[in-house]
Amino acid sequence: MYKIAKDKLPELYAALQNIGTLLLPCADKAGRIDFAQYREGVQPALEAPLTSRSAKDVFFPQVENLLTFKTSGKELALEQNVPPAGTTIVMGVRACDARSFKILDKVFLKAPVDTYYQARRESCVLIGLGCSAPEETCFCHAFGIEAAAPETDVQTWLAADALYWQAATAKGEELTAKLLESGVLFDADAAAEKVVNEQKEQTQKILSVLPLHNFKINDELRKDELKAFQSKAWEQLSAGCLSCCTCTYVCPTCHCYDIRDYQETEERTQRYRCWDSCMAKDFTLMAHGSPRKTKLERFRQRYMHKLVYFPENNEGEYACVGCGRCLQKCPVQLNIVKVAKALEKAEVKQDV
Structure with a gap:
């Protein structure tokens, strides 16, 4: 496990931005929190409980060009619009949204495969963020989702004065190796696991008293x-x-x-x-x-x-x-x- 101090997070964002296009929860002028590209002037809101919309747009954009038809007299030419190349990094993905991507996979990656979705999915690295303050409207537990352990390439937790980081897939390990080379991540001490586990336990306690803590869909x-x-x-x-x-x-x-x-x-x-x-x-x-x-x-x-x-x-x-x-x-x-x-x-x- 690795960690980085909270006040050093801008350095982490910059390092990730050098690897690929970085998206993370940001506040707009009206104060609404949504995933947006990290750039100068944006206000990251990593600790926000939940974004207004999920990061579904990364793989399945709200509007997406597919083909361009060009005519010249009686001649017709078709040009396919393919998703841009390069790595996309989505940071701050909550456990519920991480599970939603796997559900979308069952739709878009079944034959016939949606190649637009597939290209974006394969070029993306997901950095999850464990929940520490679930909202009153949350009920992810009803679907076997562990709020404090997102099913992502990298799992992270904001606890005390640091962000704790742990790779969970080959993609996550590759990204972690690059960040270690950049010198923005450091080995966590022996107490790190205890800090993370305590936060997970606290999250479960909060979930157990929320209004929908007993909700379960009848099979x-x-x-x-x-x-x-x-x-x-x-x-x-x-x-x-x-x-x-x-x-x-x-x-x-x-x-x-x-x-x-x-x-x-x-x-x-x-x-x-x-x-x-x-x-x-x-x-x-x-x-x-x-x-x-x-x-x-x-x-x-x-x-x-x-x-x-x-x-x-x-x-x-x-x-x-x-x-x-x-x-x-x-x-x-x-x-x-x-x-x-x-x-x-x-x-x-x-x-x-």
């Missing part, structure tokens, strides 16, 4: 798909939804997208993809209309996918990591916890 929901689909709870749950799609845009595991063409000039057209939402009225809209005509159908689709369809096809893994962003951002307080609890109650009532 019976996905064992009877039709029963969950036909539940009477959907009508009441969907009634208050505004279809604003906020929950899908802040969710680290949502991956719906649309592909569109934009004509820049008469000779040049850009084909791009952008995030979309299954909660939107025009999602998958076709010539004959929408396959889900009502708000109830669209609302049900989102949560059935996360709680039933995805785990059915991915060895029981839910498409949720308990980050709590949907609890924080929904303007009418609808979220996956409320849906899961309502479905379970409805199923119990129907069985009686």
Whole structure:
């Protein structure tokens, strides 16, 4: 294990920036914390509990150019827009977001492989940061996620007056070796492991008293798909939804997208993809209309996918990591916890 003093973190950022493009939690002018590229003038906020959005954009950008069509008379030329080469380093990744990347892998790295996602994923090194102050909306434990031990290439912990650093994969070891050569990391003393373990224990104590510490999704929901689909709870749950799609845009595991063409000039057209939402009225809209005509159908689709369809096809893994962003951002307080609890109650009532 290695460490660096907190007041020396700018030196660590500079060394990482020399290795690749560095992204880490930063505060904007309005005080909102999100992942941003480290450069002169930015205000790192490594100790912030959770960013407004996850680092999903690194692998799956909100808007991404795919192809350029160029015409000259009757001639047509296609030019593929490939992701830029070079290493990307994402620092300060929390355990919930780290798990979300593995869920996205199951979507984009299955045949046919999404080569745009794959290129970004392979060129990225993830530096996780163990949680020390989980928020009231956190429930990552419900999915077997250890908040203080992110599943990343490097695991780090901010404790006392230092950042403790430990490589966890071959990528992490390679990055660590480069930093040791730069002289920004130092061997941690024998007490380091005790300091880190004490912080992990403290994190678990906090988690054990949070409002959702007892929350767990009932596995019976996905064992009877039709029963969950036909539940009477959907009508009441969907009634208050505004279809604003906020929950899908802040969710680290949502991956719906649309592909569109934009004509820049008469000779040049850009084909791009952008995030979309299954909660939107025009999602998958076709010539004959929408396959889900009502708000109830669209609302049900989102949560059935996360709680039933995805785990059915991915060895029981839910498409949720308990980050709590949907609890924080929904303007009418609808979220996956409320849906899961309502479905379970409805199923119990129907069985009686």
